Structure formats: C-alpha cells, structure tokens
Amino acid sequence: EAQVTQNPRYLITVTGKKLTVTCSQNMNHEYMSWYRQDPGLGLRQIYYSMNVEVTDKGDVPEGYKVSRKEKRNFPLILESPSPNQTSLYFCATITGTHEQYFGPGTRLTVT
C-alpha cells in the first residue's frame, strides 16, 4: 500500500529542545515536501526536495532544517523550537501524475 508516514503524530515539547519529525514514503518518489498548517493562514510550504541531497526553501523556512540523505526519508528538524512553531505539520510527495500525496500530519505544541 502506497504510504507517507510521519512520526510522531503528536508531540508536546518545551522551548529550545531540539526535535526531529520524520517522514518516510514507500513509493520511490523523488520529490518530498514539508508544510505547516495554521488557522487563518492555511498551508504554507517550509522546504522541499527534488531528489537525494537536493533541497530548497519554501515560503516559511526560518527556524527549520531538512536533510535528504536517502530517497525514502525527509526529516524535519527544529534545532531550537519556539512557541510560534506550534502547528500542524504535513509531509507530502508528488506522484508520477504530478499529484501531491500527503501524510497524516504531526501536531506539534511548543510551550
């Protein structure tokens, strides 16, 4: 079954404590992306990756890092989380027909 998985699904943490949200896909897609979704602001793209070792900034990259060392994984790293990074995070890939395919989301709360 085609899947994009994210872990953890829910996370409560404190300001400044480094964290990583993992994203993994089993479809051998080259493209992967991270979004955050906030009430009133909608979905905004954080980073995307066209292939292994190739990453690019989206519209809101500040405070985030990503890496793409292997095709199936695209972790999102928050080196020093702050309360304004409290959000719902989604990982996505693009299928061969150019459709975006989303993971189930990770709800992050930073206190």
Place this chain on the structure above:
Amino acid sequence: KQEVTQIPAALSVPEGENLVLNCSFTDSAIYNLQWFRQDPGKGLTSLLLIQSSQREQTSGRLNASLDKSSGRSTLYIAASQPGDSATYLCAVRRANYGQNFVFGPGTRLSVLP
C-alpha cells in the same frame, strides 16, 4: 507573489443540492492546480488535478474547471451528500519556481441531511 483565495470561506447546504466552490489566484503562471479535501484533524486527500493546458477534469460527482487567463478555478459538486462535509482546498504549483506550491485558505462545507 502568488496569492490564492477561496470563496466562500464556509458554506452550508441541504443534501442533494449542486454547489460550486471558487478558487482564485493572482499570477497566471502556474504549472497545475489541484483540489483537495481535508476532514477535521486529518490529512489532505487529492480530488482532482488540472494541468495548466487543460480546461477541466471530472471524477464522479466532481468537476473542476480552470481559466488560467482570469486566474480562476471552480469545483462543482453534484448532488451533495452529508459525507461531502469537509474543508476543500485548492493549491497552485507555480511555474518557473521549481516545486513551489501555494494553497488557498479553504472552504468549509457542511451538507445537512
């Protein structure tokens, strides 16, 4: 800068009605436009994808149109059902910006039994 808006923000209709959701974008230089459905607390499910060279796409009771020159797309839902209740989002992929996508804020649809 590409901006995407959706009207209305919320819509409530009785079961069986046909309805239209609107998506507008400010920059006509797009590669494609995709409509999604999002249930509360869940991820996004792709409904329809329209390439920039296409005028419309259909899937079951759904029909999406694209008028690139006017910066508009509509999603038509025929014979609405309570199970169609969800938030509907449109997203454009910007041409010449790699894989940059811009989402609209969504339309929250309630279909009443």
